[in-house]
Amino acid sequence: MESPFKADILKGKVAFITGGGSGIGFEISTQFGRHGAAVAIMGRRRHVLDAAAAALRSEGIRAFGFEGDVRKKEDAARVLEEAVKHFGKIDILVNGAAGNFLASPEDLSPNAFRTVIDIDSVGTYTMCHEALKYLKKGEQGKGPATGGLILNISATLHYTAAWYQIHVSAAKAAVDSVTRSLALEWGTDYDIRVNGIAPGPIEDTPGMRKLAPEEMQNKYSEFGPLYKLGEKWDIAMAALYLASDAGKYVNGTTLIVDGGLWLSRPRHISKEEVKKLSRVVEKKSRKSSVGVVTTSKL
Numbered sequence: 001m002e003s004p005f006k007a008d009i010l011k012g013k014v015a016f017i018t019g020g021g022s023g024i025g026f027e028i029s030t031q032f033g034r035h036g037a038a039v040a041i042m043g044r045r046r047h048v049l050d051a052a053a054a055a056l057r058s059e060g061i062r063a064f065g066f067e068g069d070v071r072k073k074e075d076a077a078r079v080l081e082e083a084v085k086h087f088g089k090i091d092i093l094v095n096g097a098a099g100n101f102l103a104s105p106e107d108l109s110p111n112a113f114r115t116v117i118d119i120d121s122v123g124t125y126t127m128c129h130e131a132l133k134y135l136k137k138g139e140q141g142k143g144p145a146t147g148g149l150i151l152n153i154s155a156t157l158h159y160t161a162a163w164y165q166i167h168v169s170a171a172k173a174a175v176d177s178v179t180r181s182l183a184l185e186w187g188t189d190y191d192i193r194v195n196g197i198a199p200g201p202i203e204d205t206p207g208m209r210k211l212a213p214e215e216m217q218n219k220y221s222e223f224g225p226l227y228k229l230g231e232k233w234d235i236a237m238a239a240l241y242l243a244s245d246a247g248k249y250v251n252g253t254t255l256i257v258d259g260g261l262w263l264s265r266p267r268h269i270s271k272e273e274v275k276k277l278s279r280v281v282e283k284k285s286r287k288s289s290v291g292v293v294t295t296s297k298l
């Protein structure tokens with residue numbers, strides 16, 4: 001689908017995207033590139049990064065892949081430094097790297113729980129922490145009064161509770177908290193906007209392939225308010241909005257992009273039943289108010 005945004009809204013910007021080599025992260029890389037940004041992508045698998053960077057470059061996008069693990073502080077520091085050497089600066093950091101799998105709590109070891117927290121929550125914080133010196137106002141490539149932007153990719157699982165995803169729910173709850181705290185502190189001190197995006201189930205992603213087999217994915221249409229899974233494009237458009245000047249007054253928000261799915265629940269009573277019921281209630285209340293008038297007249 002064509003982007004509704006002008007092609008130059010990120011002209012001159014450099015975006016660093018963890019998990020940018022696949023799925024939602026790759027779509028954000030592509031759309032940021034198509035809207036004028038140079039793109040640094042980070043992940044652990046060299047061949048995935050190379051293929052992704054080549055695909056981006058084939059569209060005329062300035063792109064390069066940097067190999068590293070967000071769980072390691074020294075990797076974070078090294079890849080950010082390499083990206084700055086390569087592109088001259090970093091304006092936008094997108095934290096998309098995450099781990100996920102289904103497991104019931106009784107089968108999930110504390111170590112497995114910790115691994116997901118390490119990638120999603122600690123990894124997000126580590127990247128923010130190491131990127132601060134490039135993102136803050138007055139730094140390389142930024143005016144004395146302007147800073148950069150951080151976008152943390154979250155989820156909606158923890159708004160209620162999600163079966164078999166206690167680890168991811170906890171990890172993303174921490175990510176949202178980091179988003180708000182940094183928005184307060186780094187917004188105030190360094191002119192950095194910090195926002196998040198909470199995608200619903202997005203079709204054609206490694207995440208969905210791992211978590212929900214195709215038959216299960218089709219079932220979403222039965223209870224999703226917009227009657228379909230989201231597209232990677234939907235998340236990339238939200239990222240573009242937040243990264244562009246259109247989002248300049250947005251700070252500390254996690255934008256939910258899920259078609260309203262997290263609000264959905266089974267209809268416990270049909271509309272026809274509601275109509276019938278309300279007619280009965282109305283009749284009863286009319287009768288009792290007549291009663292009140294009669295009594296007061298006495």
Ligand SMILES: NC(=O)c1ccc[n+]([C@@H]2O[C@H](COP(=O)([O-])OP(=O)(O)OC[C@H]3O[C@@H](n4cnc5c(N)ncnc54)[C@H](OP(=O)(O)O)[C@@H]3O)[C@@H](O)[C@H]2O)c1
Binds near residue numbers: 155
């Ligand atoms: N797909 C959905 O429906 C959905 C729904 C809600 C939220 N989300 C969120 O959206 C984001 C992308 O999801 P996706 O489904 O598109 O999955 P994905 O492509 O598998 O995203 C994970 C990416 O992160 C990288 N990564 C994982 N661990 C890493 C580490 N320790 N260090 C550096 N990079 C690491 C992976 O590359 P390597 O393995 O090569 O490192 C991969 O490129 C995630 O934050 C996810 O939680 C997705």
